Amino acid sequence: MIEARDRQLLEHIQLGLPVCSRPYAEIGQLCDMPETEVIERLTRLKQQGLIKRMGVIVKHRQLGYRANAMIVWNVPDNLIKQLGGHISRFSFVTLCYQRPKQPEWPYNLYCMIHGKDKSTVLSQLEQLIDACGLSGFDQEILFSNRCFKQRGAIYQRAAHADVRATLVAQQPETAHIVGD
Amino acid sequence: MLTTLHKQLLNDYQHNFPLSARPYQDIADALDVTEADVLSALTELNDNNFISRIGPVIPPNHIGVSALVAMSVPEQQLQTVADKISAYPEVNHNYEREHRFNLWFVVIASDTEHLCTVIDAIEQETSYKAMQLPMLDDFFIDLGFKLDLNND
Numbered sequence: 001m002i003e004a005r006d007r008q009l010l011e012h013i014q015l016g017l018p019v020c021s022r023p024y025a026e027i028g029q030l031c032d033m034p035e036t037e038v039i040e041r042l043t044r045l046k047q048q049g050l051i052k053r054m055g056v057i058v059k060h061r062q063l064g065y066r067a068n069a070m071i072v073w074n075v076p077d078n079l080i081k082q083l084g085g086h087i088s089r090f091s092f093v094t095l096c097y098q099r100p101k102q103p104e105w106p107y108n109l110y111c112m113i114h115g116k117d118k119s120t121v122l123s124q125l126e127q128l129i130d131a132c133g134l135s136g137f138d139q140e141i142l143f144s145n146r147c148f149k150q151r152g153a154i155y156q157r158a159a160h161a162d163v164r165a166t167l168v169a170q171q172p173e174t175a176h177i178v179g180d
Numbered sequence: 181m182l183t184t185l186h187k188q189l190l191n192d193y194q195h196n197f198p199l200s201a202r203p204y205q206d207i208a209d210a211l212d213v214t215e216a217d218v219l220s221a222l223t224e225l226n227d228n229n230f231i232s233r234i235g236p237v238i239p240p241n242h243i244g245v246s247a248l249v250a251m252s253v254p255e256q257q258l259q260t261v262a263d264k265i266s267a268y269p270e271v272n273h274n275y276e277r278e279h280r281f282n283l284w285f286v287v288i289a290s291d292t293e294h295l296c297t298v299i300d301a302i303e304q305e306t307s308y309k310a311m312q313l314p315m316l317d318d319f320f321i322d323l324g325f326k327l328d329l330n331n332d
């Protein structure tokens with residue numbers, strides 16, 4: 001797991017890097033850490049993969065990407081890593097996960113495609129199915145409709161009053177994908 | 181209207197954002213503009229709701245735990261149930277999808293016990309069954325998303 005100081009830093013920075021000349025110094029002030037330590041810790045967290053990426057988080061819907069499909073397949077467990085790895089290589093795929101099957105839900109492989117419209121997404125899906133050899137597996141496509149709430153994955157502690165207060169005050173976003 | 185600078189910031193800095201004392205100055209140098217240009221362009225993108233923030237994407241289940249949850253809710257009650265669920269600070273995505281399971285949300289909590297407490301509370305409050313689909317493996321290497329902004 002992650003050490004306490006890293007966690008404290010991530011709790012502050014995940015709410016957004018300030019747009020100002022010395023943003024890491026500002027984050028440092030919030031968690032009582034010098035600017036150099038903030039930068040060193042973030043660099044290491046990125047190398048370790050605890051930060052998957054660091055950068056601008058775009059809102060797809062506002063930028064014209066209005067169609068979002070979650071596609072699920074029922075594939076044999078022994079093929080899932082290989083298929084997941086293959087699916088992930090397509091630039092239009094924005095997430096790819098394994099999840100457990102449930103009695104009412106026999107699917108274990110998930111991917112997400114964001115596109116400008118449904119027909120684009122469907123043709124990208126067709127391309128994906130052909131290239132990855134997914135046509136023989138049970139599949140469902142779930143397009144998103146209304147967005148009730150969306151914001152970045154914000155990790156919080158149950159008893160972290162300050163962070164919670166900030167979170168509640170945050171505007172829900174309308175489209176942004178993160179690892180769930 | 182998106183300027184060239186807006187488009188560059190949207191597409192080229194979704195990953196590998198500079199980890200240096202003056203990151204916006206570094207971006208400005210790379211794009212041959214001033215730091216002030218970069219700061220104001222990012223503020224505009226933010227004000228126009230085109231970006232949610234600049235920050236880290238943390239892989240699931242490294243800090244805290246999360247689960248995707250699906251519910252099947254009658255259409256006429258969907259908005260009410262969705263609003264109840266969105267009110268939980270632990271819920272960060274909440275979408276309608278076109279399916280019998282029509283409500284999909286993600287719960288993030290500090291640990292498994294906290295996660296179960298939240299999901300139990302949601303089931304109690306809404307009286308609908310929550311189908312839990314925690315992530316078992318993540319195959320995706322997140323390098324951001326290539327936006328085609330040519331028609332804007």
